[in-house]
Amino acid sequence: MPRFAPLRTLKTSKLKTPRLPPKVKAKMAQGMGKLRRFALTTVKEEYIARMQRLRQGACLRCGLCCKLFFECPFLQNLPGGSSRCRIHGRKPDNCHFFPIDERDLRDRDSLGAPVPCGYSFRKA
Numbered sequence: 443m444p445r446f447a448p449l450r451t452l453k454t455s456k457l458k459t460p461r462l463p464p465k466v467k468a469k470m471a472q473g474m475g476k477l478r479r480f481a482l483t484t485v486k487e488e489y490i491a492r493m494q495r496l497r498q499g500a501c502l503r504c505g506l507c508c509k510l511f512f513e514c515p516f517l518q519n520l521p522g523g524s525s526r527c528r529i530h531g532r533k534p535d536n537c538h539f540f541p542i543d544e545r546d547l548r549d550r551d552s553l554g555a556p557v558p559c560g561y562s563f564r565k566a
C-alpha cells in the first residue's frame with residue numbers, strides 16, 4: 443500500500459494558498475519595493491528621469507520612507523515628529539529618488555501614515 447496518494451489523485455482545487463495576515467503582506471510588499479527601487483535606480487535611468495519630471499511637491503520629513511521593511515540606521519528622529527538623514531549628502535539613489543512612482547507611495551501609506559507623503563505624481 444503506497445504511503446502517499448499518487449499525484450494524479452490530488453485535487454489541486456483543494457490546495458489553497460495560505461492566507462497571509464495583512465501586516466505580513468504589507469511587509470513583503472515593502473521588501474519588494476526596496477528591491478524594485480534598487481533595480482530601477484540601477485538600470486532604468488530613463489524611467490527615473492521621466493518620473494522625476496512628473497513628481498511634484500516636497501518632502502515633509504516625516505521619515506516614513508526610511509522605515510519601509512526596516513528602520514534605516516541613518517534615520518534620526520527629531521523632537522516634534524520631524525526627522526533627518528544622517529548621510530543626506532551621500533545617501534543611495536534608491537533613497538534619493540523616493541518616491542519613484544505611485545507604488546512607492548502605496549508602500550509608504552501601508553505604514554499607516556496619518557498624513558500623506560509631501561510628493562505626488564502628475565498624470566503623464
Ligand code: SF4
Pocket residue numbers: 500501502503504505506507508540541550558559560561
Ligand atoms: S515619506 Fe515622503 S514626505 Fe515623508 S520623508 Fe519620505 S519623501 Fe519625505
